[in-house]
Amino acid sequence: MELSAEIKREMYWMMLLARRVDERAWVLHRQGKIAFHISGIGHEAAQVGAAFALRRGYDWVTPYYRDLALMTALGYSPTDFMLSLMGKAAEPSSGGRQMPSHWSLRTANAVSHSAPVATQTIHASGIGLAIKLRKEDKVVLTTIGEGSTSQGEWYEGVNWAAVHRLPVIFIVQNNQYAISVPPEMQMAVPSSADKACGLGLPGEMVDGTDVFAVFAAVSKAVERARKGEGPSLIETRMYRITPHSSDDDDRTYRTREEVEENKKRDPLLMARTLLEKEGLLTIAQIDEMEAKAKQMVDEAVKAAEAAPYPAPEDAAFPVYAEEVRRG
Numbered sequence: 001m002e003l004s005a006e007i008k009r010e011m012y013w014m015m016l017l018a019r020r021v022d023e024r025a026w027v028l029h030r031q032g033k034i035a036f037h038i039s040g041i042g043h044e045a046a047q048v049g050a051a052f053a054l055r056r057g058y059d060w061v062t063p064y065y066r067d068l069a070l071m072t073a074l075g076y077s078p079t080d081f082m083l084s085l086m087g088k089a090a091e092p093s094s095g096g097r098q099m100p101s102h103w104s105l106r107t108a109n110a111v112s113h114s115a116p117v118a119t120q121t122i123h124a125s126g127i128g129l130a131i132k133l134r135k136e137d138k139v140v141l142t143t144i145g146e147g148s149t150s151q152g153e154w155y156e157g158v159n160w161a162a163v164h165r166l167p168v169i170f171i172v173q174n175n176q177y178a179i180s181v182p183p184e185m186q187m188a189v190p191s192s193a194d195k196a197c198g199l200g201l202p203g204e205m206v207d208g209t210d211v212f213a214v215f216a217a218v219s220k221a222v223e224r225a226r227k228g229e230g231p232s233l234i235e236t237r238m239y240r241i242t243p244h245s246s247d248d249d250d251r252t253y254r255t256r257e258e259v260e261e262n263k264k265r266d267p268l269l270m271a272r273t274l275l276e277k278e279g280l281l282t283i284a285q286i287d288e289m290e291a292k293a294k295q296m297v298d299e300a301v302k303a304a305e306a307a308p309y310p311a312p313e314d315a316a317f318p319v320y321a322e323e324v325r326r327g
């Protein structure tokens with residue numbers, strides 16, 4: 001599908017907004033205002049490219065913790081994220097009772113994952129089976145890190161979807177590390193996409209720093225899934241620019257030179273360069289977007305700081321079933 005200039009700018013805006021929200025989270029952590037942050041910096045192109053290939057709010061998504069840009073593109077606002085970082089009651093994923101970045105958003109059919117990595121793969125295939133049984137034309141997009149594709153649940157979930165030709169798109173965000181462990185120490189193939197041939201579904205590797213390349217690859221997989229032709233596996237390759245989380249000191253296992261070298265392929269920079277070259281983005285437009293993002297982030301922090309914590313008696317309520325949570 002050919003993208004209009006407006007949609008391309010919208011994609012850039014989503015990447016930029018997610019980046020500025022993410023950067024503020026690091027600042028809040030260093031100020032001692034929040035306890036934990038797990039960052040999506042470097043992952044924005046893969047996530048926004050994937051989100052735009054969906055019918056957002058119609059299709060289903062089972063994301064993982066690094067998906068701030070994906071969730072932003074699905075409608076999870078900067079205020080929602082700040083509320084979640086501060087554990088406040090109005091936060092949509094869990095009413096402030098789950099760790100931050102354990103997303104769910106009912107308006108986006110995005111379902112919360114558990115802390116054990118790869119369990120969301122099973123949820124995705126389960127939802128895929130429900131879609132097939134109901135004869136709907138929806139698809140499920142699920143995301144994961146490359147390290148977590150060594151986990152049993154991942155194989156089980158992908159295998160099930162392949163056997164039953166379920167409408168699932170499995171995205172692997174290969175950021176070169178699973179905390180401190182590089183891919184070659186946890187898989188014997190060069191790419192998670194290579195695992196597809198043993199499971200019986202198409203596998204493809206795509207440049208995860210190129211938002212438009214990811215969009216094209218995921219769109220193709222979505223089309224296949226919607227037509228009933230089954231699941232696809234796509235590895236998007238990028239680099240985790242930040243430490244694993246705010247609790248990690250990455251100086252113990254990688255050099256500063258390596259990180260700096262990889263920043264040259266910062267997806268935000270790549271998208272900006274491309275759009276400027278195509279004449280689709282001017283300096284004035286970028287300045288306007290930056291000012292808008294700053295204002296949104298400032299307001300989000302203020303709103304979250306002023307918001308109340310959940311009531312103690314809410315602790316036992318479910319995180320997704322709205323009628324039970326509220327009722």
Ligand SMILES: Cc1ncc(C[n+]2csc(CCOP(=O)(O)OP(=O)(O)O)c2C)c(N)n1
Nearest residue numbers: 066115116117145146147148175177178179
């Ligand atoms: C089953 C399980 N084992 C270990 C962990 C601890 N853990 C959390 S994130 C993570 C690394 C995952 O790396 P990867 O899948 O590459 O994703 P990334 O964080 O790089 O995006 C680990 C080992 C966990 N949450 N669940």
Ligand SMILES: [Mg+2]
Nearest residue numbers: 145146177178
């Ligand atoms: Mg990883």
